Amino acid sequence: MTKQKPGTIEVKSFGDHHVITQPNPLRKVLLRVPESDLDDPVGRAEKALAGLSGEFKNWMAIEADRLSAAHVVVLRNGFTTDNREELFRAAHDIKGDAATFGYPSAGAAAESLCRIIEHAPDLDKVPSELIAHHINAIQAIVRERTKLDTVSTASELSRQLRGVADEYLTYANRDRPEHLEAILAPSIAPGE
Amino acid sequence: MFRIDFNKLRFLVCDDNPHMRRILRTLLHSFGVREVYESEDGATALEMYSHYVPDIVITDWSMPIFDGLELAQMIRQPESKGNPYAPIIMLTGHSEKRRVTVARDAGVTEFLAKPISAKGLYQRILNVVANPRPFIKTKTYFGPDRRRNTNNAYIGPERRVGGEVEVMQQPSLLDKARSAV
Numbered sequence: 001m002t003k004q005k006p007g008t009i010e011v012k013s014f015g016d017h018h019v020i021t022q023p024n025p026l027r028k029v030l031l032r033v034p035e036s037d038l039d040d041p042v043g044r045a046e047k048a049l050a051g052l053s054g055e056f057k058n059w060m061a062i063e064a065d066r067l068s069a070a071h072v073v074v075l076r077n078g079f080t081t082d083n084r085e086e087l088f089r090a091a092h093d094i095k096g097d098a099a100t101f102g103y104p105s106a107g108a109a110a111e112s113l114c115r116i117i118e119h120a121p122d123l124d125k126v127p128s129e130l131i132a133h134h135i136n137a138i139q140a141i142v143r144e145r146t147k148l149d150t151v152s153t154a155s156e157l158s159r160q161l162r163g164v165a166d167e168y169l170t171y172a173n174r175d176r177p178e179h180l181e182a183i184l185a186p187s188i189a190p191g192e
Numbered sequence: 193m194f195r196i197d198f199n200k201l202r203f204l205v206c207d208d209n210p211h212m213r214r215i216l217r218t219l220l221h222s223f224g225v226r227e228v229y230e231s232e233d234g235a236t237a238l239e240m241y242s243h244y245v246p247d248i249v250i251t252d253w254s255m256p257i258f259d260g261l262e263l264a265q266m267i268r269q270p271e272s273k274g275n276p277y278a279p280i281i282m283l284t285g286h287s288e289k290r291r292v293t294v295a296r297d298a299g300v301t302e303f304l305a306k307p308i309s310a311k312g313l314y315q316r317i318l319n320v321v322a323n324p325r326p327f328i329k330t331k332t333y334f335g336p337d338r339r340r341n342t343n344n345a346y347i348g349p350e351r352r353v354g355g356e357v358e359v360m361q362q363p364s365l366l367d368k369a370r371s372a373v
Binding site for chain 2: 016041052
């Protein structure tokens with residue numbers, strides 16, 4: 001083991017790797033404060049996010065319309081690389097944004113659609129109704145949100161779509177174990 | 193107790209979705225950050241990274257042409273003139289184990305799955321500020337140490353060799369189980 005550049009960045013060299021340690025450049029922004037400190041940046045940020053919520057309905061409608069537009073292009077021209085990418089990105093954005101915007105069921109339906117696009121062995125062989133039902137469901141969830149009975153309906157709709165999509169993907173990937181593993185694996189990504 | 197003096201931090205946010213950029217900007221400003229630079233694609237983000245020298249990068253994964261993964265790989269160039277050590281927080285709708293592993297192997301420091309929350313973002317920022325990990329350089333990897341936990345009871349193949357690490361030869365669990373029969 002050898003040491004180089006003492007003082008600033010310390011490099012410890014091993015047989016096949018180096019371990020590089022530098023003094024924490026962000027240490028200057030860490031402030032020691034008393035336990036009684038009442039500053040609450042998370043609470044402040046949550047309030048600021050709530051202040052944006054008046055925009056969420058409109059943003060969600062824009063995202064849903066982008067997805068529908070991407071679908072129209074696919075219906076017209078088929079699954080080219082660009083068309084597939086745009087449909088996936090539109091669905092993927094909804095998957096990531098919808099819960100923040102207050103539409104968790106739309107996010108769940110979009111996630112199911114993303115799984116179809118990502119794991120179907122041949123998108124041209126996916127029943128067109130399966131994709132259309134996902135997009136129609138997302139539009140319905142977004143447009144009908146104000147009705148009192150739609151929360152449980154939207155949740156059930158997303159659950160049913162995911163069930164049908166998973167059944168299709170499991171069958172379509174029966175000879176592709178690496179995809180089957182990915183389809184059946186639980187999410188492990190840290191969200192909180 | 194520690195808290196972060198956010199107004200001394202400079203952020204670069206890269207996301208092709210304008211709504212998500214607005215949300216991120218709102219969260220960061222309400223934490224107290226003054227300097228937030230925004231990009232809607234990886235290529236522009238890389239230019240801004242060199243120009244503004246941000247303390248922390250927050251990037252989406254899926255973007256057209258030049259995605260967040262490629263951005264992380266471009267930043268983590270040990271021989272580059274810029275700073276290859278800046279913390280990178282990947283904020284993405286991808287949440288599968290395989291994706292987390294790929295992001296980690298590209299040199300991403302923290303992974304945060306959407307939907308975003310103020311608490312989740314704050315915790316990732318606090319972690320990169322208060323608990324930076326050493327960097328590891330091998331033939332195929334340059335980035336933060338991918339071993340987050342030091343477990344002295346680890347039994348299994350040792351992927352790093354040489355020096356102090358090489359002496360940690362231990363039988364695999366399978367061999368141990370076989371010898372016990």
